[in-house]
Amino acid sequence: MSDAPGRLPSLNGLKVFEVAARHLNFRLASEELGVTQGAVAQQIRGLEAELGVKLFERLPRMLALTGEGRAYIADVRRALEIIARATDGLKPQPVRLTISTTPSFASKWLIPRLPDFTSRHRDLDLHILATDRMSNFQADGVDLAVRYGRPPFGAGLAVELLFEQETIAVCSPRLMAGGEAPETAEALADYTLLHDAHNFWPEFIERHFGESPQAAFKGISFNQTSHAIEAAIAGQGIVLANSNFVAQDIAEGRLIRIFEAVMPGPSDFYLVWPRYRKSLGLQTVIAWLSDEAKKERERAPS
Template identity: 35%
Template sequence: MKRLPPLDALHVFSVVARTRNMSRAAETLFVTQSAVSRQVRQLEEHLGTALFVRQARGIELTVAGQRLLPAVEQAFDGIRRAVDALAERPTDLKFKLPPTLALRWFLPRLPDFQARHPEIEVRMSTASFSQIHFEREDFDAAIVAGTQEPADCHTELLFNEELTPACAPALAARLRTPADLAGEALIHLSPDHADWRAWLALAGVSHPALASGPSFELSDMAANVAGQGLGVAIADPLLIADDLRHGRLVTPFPDLLIKTDYRYWFACPRARRHEPAIEALRGWLRAEIEASLAECLGKS
């Protein structure tokens, strides 16, 4: 195999080929014209063929020079791009997700993702979390929650919502059976109290004050109030997984869960679903959610 010519000589060749003039090539390279001529001559001797021919209107490439030039330019362009990539700052990944999921589940785990992927910097937002329009919004990926799968993008189902009562440990000590809830205030996630109605029906009990009790738009707020011992919230165990692990909240009836039609999807633009940063986030999310579900619900 013939030894490769020196990179300096190939670089000089590409500049001369681009300028078609030894003097201009020397100015571009900040060397003398004789140095340029010497590099070209040495390259031609190494290859055993002429690369340029002098004509009245300047220097032109020979057939051999025309064959060599695209490969040289492609090689130097590849080196240039590789060097630029090494000098780039970490990839910014703009990520949108629901507030409760962000505050109670994602943020506590984000340091783990950053440690595994220091080249990716996640920039998080919880604005208008119930929908995503990648063509109008400046986001790279999202977790979208709702009853309808997001349209016009690539989606993957992450998990289905399941609800069960959750409360402070001291209050949970008074709850031996679902019927004991009749003496406690219920904290609601919807004005129509549909979630509690469905769970009480599953448990086969009633509550004398179902129509009363505070209602909150966010599960995070309901969980905070429940953690203060002010009532029993109904919550998705995954969203309060850290509260359960640290004993801030307890699920007194963990085997009684209602499945709702509310779901959480990972979403990203279809054309970008195979980008390394998006694939890294998606894979990490799926693994972490699976681990959380296994821990708080005993699922495998």
């Protein structure tokens, strides 16, 4: 038994018929198809001749489908939709990659850089999983993680240093308008200190001023570093933050450094991924993240 389809009418004629049936107007059909109105009418006449039935009633100001036309258009539309879906299925689908990060890293470092990446790599579909919970590569379907810590992170994992934790003190220029940065821990107590979950302020004060903080400090605490940074931008106080997280805000004048001191952190930011997971898409993302971190280091003042 032959699997060949039966006799098919002109596929171009069927396409013109579908558009004309949708508009019930040859002029509008011609505008959608980018051909002349006469060409549309000619295609319809040819299809009607080929089928041996009349598909349209030509009324004074519009068209109307005949009974045969109404019955035929439903099957023609289904057939064209099947062809369209089959054609779309032949196109290469974007490669989906899931990146696990902390919420603060995602909002203050990664997301501002994504437009550049997506414009150059339209074949990659990134999914950002922003959570403070340590994601599982298998259970959560994670391809690449940005982790704050110290290696080793686990057996079978590849690791690459993205950037070091360098903590600096920043605030809105409005907060220091007309004044100088506090030179003692007691003077710092006149300002509101913005804390995140790391609570680096006691260590920073001791390192920078050479004394343990004795004064009573006003403070606001946030569970996310990014929220503390946004509060600083809004002029609500001074925040300690990773220099990489606030570099763009400093460059664009939303924040200023008030001390030259840089405090290294107990941990750094690393790219982590399963050794066995090798793909061109994954290597492209790793190389891009590494390059972005390198460019930021080169832009940083010495």
